[in-house]
Amino acid sequence: MLGYDVICKAAKRKPLFYSFLGLVFHYRAASNRYALTFPDAVRSCEENSGVIASPEQLQAAFEDGLDNCDAGWLSDRTVRYPIKTPRPGCYGDRNNVPGVRTYGEREPQETYDVYCYTKSPLGDVYYVPERSSLEHARNVCLLDGGSLATVGQLYAAWRNGLDQCDPGWLADSSVRYPIRNPRKNCGGEEPGVRTLYQYLNRTGFPHPQRKFGVYCFKGIICYNYLCNIIFYYIVLL
Numbered sequence: 001m002l003g004y005d006v007i008c009k010a011a012k013r014k015p016l017f018y019s020f021l022g023l024v025f026h027y028r029a030a031s032n033r034y035a036l037t038f039p040d041a042v043r044s045c046e047e048n049s050g051v052i053a054s055p056e057q058l059q060a061a062f063e064d065g066l067d068n069c070d071a072g073w074l075s076d077r078t079v080r081y082p083i084k085t086p087r088p089g090c091y092g093d094r095n096n097v098p099g100v101r102t103y104g105e106r107e108p109q110e111t112y113d114v115y116c117y118t119k120s121p122l123g124d125v126y127y128v129p130e131r132s133s134l135e136h137a138r139n140v141c142l143l144d145g146g147s148l149a150t151v152g153q154l155y156a157a158w159r160n161g162l163d164q165c166d167p168g169w170l171a172d173s174s175v176r177y178p179i180r181n182p183r184k185n186c187g188g189e190e191p192g193v194r195t196l197y198q199y200l201n202r203t204g205f206p207h208p209q210r211k212f213g214v215y216c217f218k219g220i221i222c223y224n225y226l227c228n229i230i231f232y233y234i235v236l237l
Contacts, residue, residue: 022119024053024061025155025193026068030173030205034071034112041073041114048172049152050118057117058082062100071103072113079103079112118152123219125149125157127164134208137169146218147171153217154178158193167196168213174205175212
C-alpha cells in the first residue's frame with residue numbers, strides 16, 4: 001500500500017514558499033526519515049537542482065506559509081523546521097508560539113532531513129502519461145530529448161503553475177505530482193507537491209518496477225542576452 005505526503009504545506013492565502021527568487025522545499029532520503037548526514041544533505045540538494053537552504057531562506061519560506069514538522073539541515077550546519085500551527089510533537093524550542101524551531105548547530109555525522117533551495121530552471125517540466133517502470137521512464141525522457149525531472153525542477157514548475165493530478169517518476173527514483181488547485185482524489189486540501197511512499201510512515205520510494213507516469217525536463221538552449229530575457233520572464237514575472 002502506498003502512502004502519500006504533501007511535503008510543501010501551504011497557508012490558504014499564501015500557497016507559494018519562495019524566498020528571494022527561489023523556493024525552499026523539504027527533502028527526505030529514500031531509505032528512512034532522518035537518514036542524511038550533513039555531507040549527504042548537501043549532495044542531495046545538489047542532485048535535485050538546488051543547494052542546501054540558508055537560515056534566511058527558510059525564515060522567508062516560513063513567513064510565506066511553510067509549515068513542516070520535519071527537522072532538516074541548513075547551510076550553516078544548524079537543524080531547523082518551520083511551524084505555523086504549533087501542535088503536539090512539533091513544539092520544539094518555541095513551545096506554543098509559531099516560528100522556525102532550531103536544534104542549534106549539530107555534528108556533521110548526525111542524521112536528519114534537509115531543506116533545499118532552488119530557482120526556476122531554464123527549461124520545461126512536462127508530464128508523459130505513458131505508464132512506465134523507473135528504467136523505462138528514463139528512456140521515455142531520453143528519447144524525447146530530455147531527462148527525468150529532478151525534485152527541485154518539479155517544485156519550480158509547481159510554483160510556476162504546473163498542476164497535474166497524476167503521480168510520475170522523477171530522477172531520484174521518487175514518485176510525486178504537483179497540485180496547485182486541490183480537488184477530490186488529488187491528495188488533500190492543501191496546494192503542494194505530493195509524494196508517494198512505499199510505507200504508511202512516509203518512508204521508502206515505490207518499487208522501481210511499479211508503473212507510473214513520467215515527469216520529464218527539457219532544457220532551453222540559448223545564448224547571451226537571450227538567456228537574460230528568458231530568465232526575466234520565467235523567474236521575475
